[in-house]
Amino acid sequence: MFTRPATGSHRWTFFRVGGFDQVRLSSAADLAHLDQLDQKLWAALTCPVKNLEFDERTLALIDLDGDGRVRVPEILAAVQFCKDSLKSLDGMLAGKEELPLGSIDDSKPVGKAMLGLAQHILARIGKSTATAITAADIERVQADLANTRFNGDGVLPPATSDDPTVQQAIKDIMATCGSAKDRSGNDGITEEGAKTFFAACAEHLAWWGAGAADPETWPLGEGTGAALMVLDAVRPKILDYFARCRLAEYDPRAEQALNQSEDQYLALAATDMSITKDEIAGFPLAMIAPARALPLTGPVNPGWSTRLEAFRTVVVVPLAGVQSTLNEAQFAALEARFAKARAWLAAAKGTVVAGLGVTRLRALAAAAMAGRIAALFTQDKAMQAEFDAVIPLERLVHLHRDFFRLCHNFINFADFYSPDRAAIFQAGTLFVDSRACELCVKVEDAAKHAALGGLAKTYLAYCDCTRPGGLKMTIAVAITAGDSDFLMVGRNGLFYDRKGRDWDATITKVVENPISVRQAFWSPYKKAIRFVEEMVAKRAASADETANVRLSNGITEASSAASTGAKTPPKPKIDLSIIALLGVAVSGATAVLGAVLQSFFGLGYLMPLGLLGLLLAISGPSMIIAALKLRQRNLGPILDANGWAINGRVKINIPFGGSLTALPILPANAKRSLIDPYAEKQTPWGMYITVTLLVLVVAGLAADRYLRPGAKDTWVWERPPFVEAPTATGAAIETATGAAAK
16 A cells, blocks of 8 residues: 655765666665655665575565565565664664674564564574574574474375375375475375365265165166266267168168278278277278168177177176167167266266265265364464464564665665676676676566567667576576677577576577667668678679579580581670770769869868768768667666566666676786787788779879860869959050951
8 A cells, every 4th residue: 555755854865876866775764764765766666576686585575465576565564574673773784694682672572572582493493592593593493393293384294194094085185186385395285175175075975875866867776887988988889880771771772882892991901900990990880781780799890899798798788688689779778778877977076086986985984084184284273373473583584684785776776886786686697799798687588578678778688598407597688888790699608697607598589779889880881891792792693693504505505506517606796885884884983983082182181070071971870879779778678577667767878888798808917919820811902992092083083184174274173373354455455456467
């Protein structure tokens, strides 16, 4: 139930890490006043009990309703319980194994009961002079209680009783109504299961008695049920036989078809024969003839002879006397004798215990077994109070040791952002693709987790982990540094859990998101290189295929010409128009390249800025998108998909994300040799490309100089010489001189 935070004057301190404001818990007063902290400021509101690197028993003791989840009200209830039991909460900050007896507040009823119980437990295990109690001490006493005949858990193993008849009855109950584990780990029965069993016994015996009291229901007494099973085993085949005989009576022409043909016998004879073969069992019970009675002895289908003899012995002889044949009317009369038995069986009661047999059920009833087992449950319940009394003390010891650490993973995420501690949801470290990934969480279903975990804007890799002995585990790994070029499904790595055990890990699924801005910078160029490589590979494959086809066709034509004496077809002429088109294309590309380089070199001392602008134009968009997504990385969806209820925005910003995934770095004092005996041979491709670019630039500028109108005497980057405009007098003299010359 929701309750508003209590009002008070406690002064809280907050710290900011990774762009996330969190409350600081550093004193016993902070713990004591958690009920005054607004729940909107808590890092989490719910966490699961299982699959965390935290004592599961501690979480189970906090989980008061036993639903497998720890919520805020249960955290506050744990604080109040400690306040009622301890003199001070200061000892909880250290998280030590021992709970000093002197720290228990015996001035309060709860604390007084705790202290007395602790002293009783220590005396029971031979530590009466001890001044502190641990969880191991309590577990030792619980183990001793669990291994007693009656341990108060409501489960009775067969060994609970010394009477063999009672032990067998408990085994019968386990076999029919199921079993449960008791505190010692043995299988036993519950009180509910025992009640269900004996109720079913009573119902079954009453139903059986009602049938036995009616002769029409039981035409063969207690053997009626068995006789009906024998009848039903052959009934469909007998009905098939009489139907065939009636059809043969209707039309004698069908008699041969209703019996098996010679071809069917020939096909059967060609195989390894056995009278139990399905082919033989599919034949009629006997030879078909119009209005023929069914022979019960003599020539009958060998695949049914045994069942037919059982039918004659168990059903026909007791009800109709000794007969060698049976007509259709007689068979119908036999079936009618079992009509009430069929209805009785259809209304059977207590079928769950029917397998034990009526004789066994009557023996259990005669021995008053229900009352004897009920008495055992009464004795077991008497021990429940002693065992349950230990649980509050166990809860106090566990909270004294673990509660403060839980707060640093629930109320705030101090452990997650700490450089020297790991959060309780971090399962270990994955080494893969030359990096170590620290943010690994256990998941139950990778596909289900990815549906929500992908909203974390984080690159996630899901791995199946295995260990010798059949141990298996699935983890979700956040990769926050490096690149994703070689992260693919099927890639193997090595996972170390928090206990130091190593697991073989295989990537089974990835959720792609940006990893770093550096990766985003190179992404366009890598995509362009991959595109060129794919295009070159496709063109090379196409050219190779075309060359192979031409070679094959040439060989075929040559061999055909040699055999027929025909002339070899002339070689195809080169189409000069294609060469012209190629020339135009090359000159156009050269002109474009020349214009670009002319603009670039025209920048003068601003060329570095031009180069920077070009790089930003190519890589800028992908870097901006990556930076925006990296700023949105959030731990919340990753944990929410695992059953948490994350309250705040637990950011994984760029600096903090880089610390969660470590890239390889050579040690500080390492020596490195650059001599590689297997280094690839250096080829002057760089020089070739540079010379080619220079030639293309010069060619483009030359073409521009000599082909552009009005540019034959001037380089494109030269400024035209200054020419003074002629005056009016000079123009008049020039005109006169020209006229005189004429």
